[in-house]
Amino acid sequence: xxxxxxxxxxxxxxxxxxxxxxxxxxxxxxxxxxxxxxxxxxxxxxxxxxxxxxxxxxxxxxxxxxxxxxxxxxxxxxxxxxxxxxxxxxxxxxxxxxxxxxxxxxxxxxxxxxxxxxxxxxxxxxxxxxxxxxxxxxxxxxxxxxxxxxxxxxxxxxxxxxxxxxxxxxxxxxxxxxxxxxxxxxxxxxxxxxxxxxxxxxxxxxxxxxxxxxxxxxxxxxxxxxxxxxxxxxxxxxxxxxxxxxxxxxxxxxxxxxxxxxxxxxxxxxxxxxxxxxxxxxxxxxxxxxxxxxxx
Numbered sequence: 657x658x659x660x661x662x663x664x665x666x667x668x669x670x671x672x673x674x675x676x677x678x679x680x681x682x683x684x685x686x687x688x689x690x691x692x693x694x695x696x697x698x699x700x701x702x703x704x705x706x707x708x709x710x711x712x713x714x715x716x717x718x719x720x721x722x723x724x725x726x727x728x729x730x731x732x733x734x735x736x737x738x739x740x741x742x743x744x745x746x747x748x749x750x751x752x753x754x755x756x757x758x759x760x761x762x763x764x765x766x767x768x769x770x771x772x773x774x775x776x777x778x779x780x781x782x783x784x785x786x787x788x789x790x791x792x793x794x795x796x797x798x799x800x801x802x803x804x805x806x807x808x809x810x811x812x813x814x815x816x817x818x819x820x821x822x823x824x825x826x827x828x829x830x831x832x833x834x835x836x837x838x839x840x841x842x843x844x845x846x847x848x849x850x851x852x853x854x855x856x857x858x859x860x861x862x863x864x865x866x867x868x869x870x871x872x873x874x875x876x877x878x879x880x881x882x883x884x885x886x887x888x889x890x891x892x893x894x895x896x897x898x899x900x901x902x903x904x905x906x907x908x909x910x911x912x913x914x915x916x917x918x919x920x921x922x923x924x925x926x927x928x929x930x931x932x933x934x935x936x937x938x939x940x941x942x943x944x945x946x947x948x949x950x951x952x
Contacts, residue, residue, distance in 0.1 A: 659898050663894065663897065663899045667899065669887075670888045670891035671908055673883045673887055673888055673891075675754070678754055678911070680880060680884075681880055681884070682745050682746070683876065684880070685746045686746060691742040691746050692861070693860035694880065695739050696858055696860070697861060697877065697881060698738060698881055698885040699849045701885065702886040702889065703843070703846035703849070703850045705882070706839060706846055707843050707847070709839055713837065713839045713840075716840045718836070722832065722835070726841075728828055729825055730844075730846075730848035730852060731852065732824045732828065733829065734848070740814045740818040743811075744814030744815035744818055745811070747810050748808050748811030752811065756815040756816055756818075756819055757911050758909055760819040760823050760826075761902065762784060764905030765784055768900065768902045771828070783941045783943070783944025784902075787906060787937065787938050787940075788909070789937055790938035823905060826892070826901045833893060838893045838894050838897070841893055842889060842893060845889075846889075913938060
């Protein structure tokens with residue numbers, strides 16, 4: 657199995673995990689945990705896991721000139737991105753979160769052109785457009801999209817901020833993947849993220865009522881920390897070592913699909929022909945953007 661295929665599998669797995677995270681995270685707030693408290697739990701848990709794993713991996717020294725890049729990536733990837741996503745999801749809905757997440761690949765593509773002068777290839781532009789149409793179509797043709805308008809606008813703006821912040825992170829962190837291992841990058845990014853987030857989130861974390869949690873709640877918390885944080889960030893950075901940031905970002909289009917599949921599995925929605933057509937559009941878009949050979 658070649659590196660490119662492994663990278664695509666990693667990106668696909670990461671977005672699949674995060675597709676489930678919209679509903680699971682929403683179910684935890686605000687009854688079991690506040691957004692800042694959950695933020696601190698995610699960063700602390702992932703940071704601990706990466707540092708434990710680093711004990712068994714190759715030690716690498718960070719060059720002084722790269723510390724500013726690490727801090728930049730941590731601000732947008734482990735602080736602004738996470739708190740805006742969690743707080744936005746609390747105010748908005750999992751469906752809205754899935755919709756707005758589909759904007760990320762477009763932002764990644766634009767930022768890649770601006771920041772790293774990524775070459776604009778016609779076939780990739782077509783792929784982005786097709787994938788975007790497919791993802792938005794899934795939401796528009798779904799008849800179960802009634803939402804409570806209260807606070808939704810503020811939540812949507814925060815979710816948009818999350819998409820922009822994560823796009824900046826994806827583009828910026830790729831330069832680090834060329835010099836350091838995945839574990840080295842993640843352990844330092846999350847340590848910096850822990851330091852950045854501690855002042856405004858540790859108090860809410862310490863107030864989490866662990867004693868009232870049942871097994872299901874602990875499993876959900878565990879999923880958010882080990883799955884949606886540790887695994888997703890690990891897999892995405894691994895994918896970025898081979899794939900372009902805009903290609904990795906393209907896989908975000910799968911999140912609405914996973915949301916619909918989850919709804920079908922729980923009996924809250926039915927699969928229609930239009931859903932199948934939209935899914936085909938998304939996969940076509942991903943295929944075009946992930947093509948290694950680029951036509952003139």
